[in-house]
Amino acid sequence: MHDQAVSEPESLSEVLIQTLFHLICIEPVPEALEDREKYFCWRLSQARLFFARFGSRVDIRRKSILDLGCGFGGMVIFLAEQGARRVVGVDTDEERLAFARNKVKSEFSNLADRIEFAVPAELREERFDLVVSEDSFEHYGDPIAVMKTVRTFLVDSGKVLIGFSPLWKSPYGGHIDYMTKVPWAHLLFPERIIMRERRHYRPHENARTFSEMRGGLNKMTYAKFVETMRNSGYWIEFLDTNISDSKLRPFISFLQRLPFCFEYFTKNLYAIVRPDEGPALISQPASLVCHRVDARLAHDCGRVKHTSSS
Structure with a gap:
């Protein structure tokens, strides 16, 4: 038996709410494959914007920095380019870390001696001047x-x-704007209604709650x-x-x-x-x-x- 969050509507009122939510949703389209190169370039540009928003409050030159959730490594490379003494990027996604390592090796080899990527379990007993969470x-x-x-x-x-x-x-x-463009829809409709409809957009996830969505x-x-x-x-x-x-x-x-x-x-x-x-x-x-x-x-x-x- 399916969890209540992904089961079929159990009452007339729930059917009506489900129908209303369905009406404000856009047509499902196949989930696009992740364009890693494009995403890397975007994250690199976002890294510049991220630090610009802190203005002169932060100086990263000659600092040792830990990047939490480094993904494809855009932030890590940006920090090294801006003069950080050492940058460690940590992520739970091994494939993204592999991409980041290859990117440094092939295009940013001049920074390789100041950059390291790791999963959380690989972090050594090391202390940093800054920790970044973007x-x-x-x-x-x-x-x-x-x-x-x-x-x-x-x-x-x-x-x-x-x-x-x-x-x-x-x-x-x-984070459901790929389903509906109606603002605050995630607050206006019950979570189980949203997750039930979401199966048509992300069928491979079968998430029952927002915390179970990819990334959570x-x-x-x-x-x-x-x-x-x-x-x-x-x-x-x-x-x-x-x-x-x-x-x-x-x-x-x-x-x-x-x-x-x-x-x-x-x-x-x-x-x-x-x-x-x-x-x-x-x-x-x-x-x-x-x-x-x-x-x-x-x-x-x-x-x-x-x-x-x-």
């Missing part, structure tokens, strides 16, 4: 556990750079992110949302400030965090941010930016 945070099954593990790889003054999109409550936070989704929101930093013992040095060059940014910022709208119009998040410096200070800075975030969300205020040096 477009991965919303996929971590247990983000608190991940951040606690990251601490063991940081030097005493080490920092973590995090950037990801889309956040869960944003218009396309469900942890439903990360702005408030949940800040809470995660607090519970894993990090200072938040910098935190901003909806960083982009879009001409719509002022309008989106206005929508964020409308009653109850902050989370629903927060698409991306960029942060610089570092571990607390001692037992007496554990969670204090992030707790202060959480308090301010809760207050802003409760009173429907706008974007939050925080520097823990104050």
